[in-house]
Structures are given as C-alpha cells and as structure tokens.
Amino acid sequence: MWEICGNKPIAVPQRNQGMFPKPRQEVLNAPPLTVPAKLEGVVRLNLNENPYGPSPKVVERLRSLAGKVSRYPSPDPSDLCQRIAEYVGVDPENVVVTAGGDEAIDLLFKVFINPGDEVVITTPTFDVYEARASLYGGVPKFALRGTGFDILVEEVAKQISPRTKAVFVCSPNNPTGNATPLGVLKKLAELSPILVVDEAYVEFSNGSCVGLVNDFDNVVVLRTFSKAFGLAGLRIGYAIACEQLVELMKKAKLPFNTSTLAQQAALAALDDLGYVKWVVEEVKKGRDLLYRGMEALSGVKPYQSQANFLLVEVSSSASELHNRLLEKGIAVRLLRNRGLVPDRFLRVTVGLREENELFLEALEEVLSS
Ligand SMILES: Cc1ncc(COP(=O)(O)O)c(C=O)c1O
Numbered sequence: 001m002w003e004i005c006g007n008k009p010i011a012v013p014q015r016n017q018g019m020f021p022k023p024r025q026e027v028l029n030a031p032p033l034t035v036p037a038k039l040e041g042v043v044r045l046n047l048n049e050n051p052y053g054p055s056p057k058v059v060e061r062l063r064s065l066a067g068k069v070s071r072y073p074s075p076d077p078s079d080l081c082q083r084i085a086e087y088v089g090v091d092p093e094n095v096v097v098t099a100g101g102d103e104a105i106d107l108l109f110k111v112f113i114n115p116g117d118e119v120v121i122t123t124p125t126f127d128v129y130e131a132r133a134s135l136y137g138g139v140p141k142f143a144l145r146g147t148g149f150d151i152l153v154e155e156v157a158k159q160i161s162p163r164t165k166a167v168f169v170c171s172p173n174n175p176t177g178n179a180t181p182l183g184v185l186k187k188l189a190e191l192s193p194i195l196v197v198d199e200a201y202v203e204f205s206n207g208s209c210v211g212l213v214n215d216f217d218n219v220v221v222l223r224t225f226s227k228a229f230g231l232a233g234l235r236i237g238y239a240i241a242c243e244q245l246v247e248l249m250k251k252a253k254l255p256f257n258t259s260t261l262a263q264q265a266a267l268a269a270l271d272d273l274g275y276v277k278w279v280v281e282e283v284k285k286g287r288d289l290l291y292r293g294m295e296a297l298s299g300v301k302p303y304q305s306q307a308n309f310l311l312v313e314v315s316s317s318a319s320e321l322h323n324r325l326l327e328k329g330i331a332v333r334l335l336r337n338r339g340l341v342p343d344r345f346l347r348v349t350v351g352l353r354e355e356n357e358l359f360l361e362a363l364e365e366v367l368s369s
Pocket of ligand 1: 047048100102103170174224226235236237
C-alpha cells in the first residue's frame with residue numbers, strides 16, 4: 001500500500017489488528033485495572049466516598065459554569081493555590097494542584113524514579129504506591145508495620161539503601177485507619193531522602209503533619225478533595241512541599257491536568273468549610289456507631305480509625321462474609337493488601353446513618369446464620 005507524502009510516494013506497511021511495538025515490560029507486568037462490581041441499588045461502603053455529597057455551594061457553582069467549558073482551564077490556578085495555602089497554613093508557592101491525590105503520587109514517581117531506584121513502602125497500605133513505583137521501573141521495598149499497624153522506624157531504616165529515593169507513609173493509613181505520630185514522622189524525615197506523607201483522610205483525624213514542610217525540604221504532604229470535601233468524581237487534590245519540589249512537580253504534570261469545573265468546585269468547597277466540618281462530625285458519629293456495633297458482635301473485630309472507614313478482622317472467611325453482605329445489598333471492601341493475612345480483613349466505609357444501621361443489621365444476620 002502506498003501513500004503520498006509531500007511529492008514522494010512512501011511505503012506504508014499493511015497492518016493487522018493488534019500489531020504494534022512491544023510495550024514496556026513494566027506495563028505488561030502491571031495487574032489489570034480492577035473495576036468495583038456494579039453498584040446500582042447497593043449501599044456503597046467500599047470506596048471511602050463521602051455519602052453526604054459536596055456542599056450545596058459547590059453544586060450551585062458547577063451549575064453556573066456548565067456553559068463555560070469551551071475554554072481551557074488555568075494550568076496553574078493561582079487563586080486556588082492561594083485558598084489551599086490559607087486552608088493548610090503554608091505559602092501558595094508550597095502548593096501544586098493535581099488531578100486527585102493519585103496524580104500527586106504519579107508526579108512524584110515521574111520526577112524522581114529512574115529504573116532500579118527504590119521506594120520504601122510502610123505496609124500494609126494503599127496499594128497505588130507499589131503499583132506506580134513498579135510502572136516507572138522502581139523497586140518497592142516493604143517495611144512491615146508492627147502491632148496495631150504502627151510504623152517501626154527501625155524497620156524503615158533497614159529498608160533504606162543508597163538507591164532509595166522515597167519513603168511512603170499514609171496517615172491516617174488506608175486500610176488500617178491509624179495515624180502516625182508527628183514524632184515518628186520527624187524521625188522518618190531525618191532518615192529518608194524524600195518522605196511522602198499521604199494525608200487523603202486527614203480531615204477525619206486528630207491532626208496533620210503539614211508543619212513539617214516548613215522544617216524539612218524533603219517532606220511532601222499529599223491531600224485530596226475526594227474525601228471530606230466530596231469531590232471524588234471531579235478528580236482534584238494537591239501536594240504541599242518546599243518551593244523547589246513544587247516547581248519540579250509542576251514541570252512534570254500535563255499543562256491542563258485539572259478541569260475548570262474541578263478547580264471552581266474546590267474553590268467553592270473551601271468557601272464553605274462549615275459544611276465540611278459538619279460532614280466530618282457526622283462521619284465521626286457514624287464511625288463510633290459502627291465501631292461499637294461491630295465490637296458487640298462475635299466473629300468480627302473492628303480497629304479504631306482516624307479516617308472515614310474501619311478495618312475489620314474476620315475470624316472466618318472474609319470473602320464469604322463480603323459475598324453474603326453483597327447478596328443483602330451491602331458492598332464493603334475485601335482486602336487483599338500486601339502485609340495483611342489473606343481472606344481475614346474487610347474495610348467498611350462510614351455511610352449515612354441509615355446505611356450504617358443497615359450494614360450492622362445485615363452483618364449480625366450473616367454472622368448468626
Ligand atoms: C490513601 C489514599 N491516597 C490517595 C487516594 C487517591 O484519592 P484521589 O485520587 O481520589 O484524590 C486515595 C483514594 O482512595 C487513598 O485512599
């Protein structure tokens with residue numbers, strides 16, 4: 001087959017469908033994307049979403065913007081950086097806005113990881129760190145958490161080598177729910193080339209470590225609007241770090257990484273912090289109810305949590321319990337995270353009051369039948 005290119009005919013090979021160059025081995029090795037089961041008509045306690053939705057002010061702002069989407073968004077939304085900086089208590093130069101916390105994780109790997117570089121992951125934790133490290137040719141090293149899933153500084157130190165680029169800590173930790181004390185994070189900042197603290201759930205906790213960014217140039221704190229602010233479907237989050245690190249992350253991102261709607265929704269959400277405070281209080285009440293409800297049942301052990309979910313240890317098969325709850329219209333997360341005994345753990349997101357009650361009723365029925 002021939003095509004004309006300029007005034008010279010060139011040969012274009014005939015292609016069969018599915019024929020293309022060999023993809024990078026890291027991509028071939030990556031597990032396929034797992035999509036949660038279809039969840040219409042089901043109580044969704046499996047994705048750590050905000051069941052109350054965003055502030056009505058956000059909804060109003062989104063409606064008013066519907067006709068404006070023909071314009072590109074700001075590649076560096078300084079008004080939003082300013083508002084985030086005020087909310088967090090840092091300077092706007094310390095903020096980079098990202099397409100969710102996930103993109104912030106991805107950008108850190110883009111900026112720092114050469115094939116063969118190591119990343120220390122405090123396990124069990126959010127499995128995106130391992131997946132993204134591997135995708136960039138990085139080598140994940142695992143520092144197992146101790147009793148109560150606390151981080152053991154000496155275990156992290158043992159995993160650090162001259163090839164280590166970063167240590168990842170999720171606090172409060174998904175899926176275990178516990179937060180890491182500031183003193184421990186300080187020690188980790190002293191021994192890590194870069195310390196990444198993922199604070200996706202910080203609004204539901206007793207405090208943030210973001211002040212460390214002022215004292216340590218190697219600390220990056222990741223945040224999201226997906227959880228307490230209820231904007232998961234819009235994909236918006238941010239990272240806080242020293243100015244030089246923020247500039248590197250900005251260079252590595254795509255120019256229009258966050259949409260106009262997402263940026264404006266985040267601004268409107270920050271204008272209604274009273275609403276977020278209310279959501280957080282309701283979630284904390286729901287968390288207590290779920291904890292006490294499960295504590296009273298035999299066959300499950302809930303763990304205390306500083307997030308919008310609870311880790312639950314099951315004395316029989318967790319997958320069976322998960323499936324039987326699903327039959328009753330309740331979706332919880334069956335945990336397969338590295339570092340957790342397989343088929344023994346579930347994660348339950350705090351839902352609306354009536355959803356939490358439905359869950360407890362269904363759980364009691366399943367456990368007693
Ligand atoms: C610990 C943690 N970090 C980051 C994220 C990413 O959130 P998003 O990309 O929606 O901001 C999640 C989402 O569940 C999470 O659990």
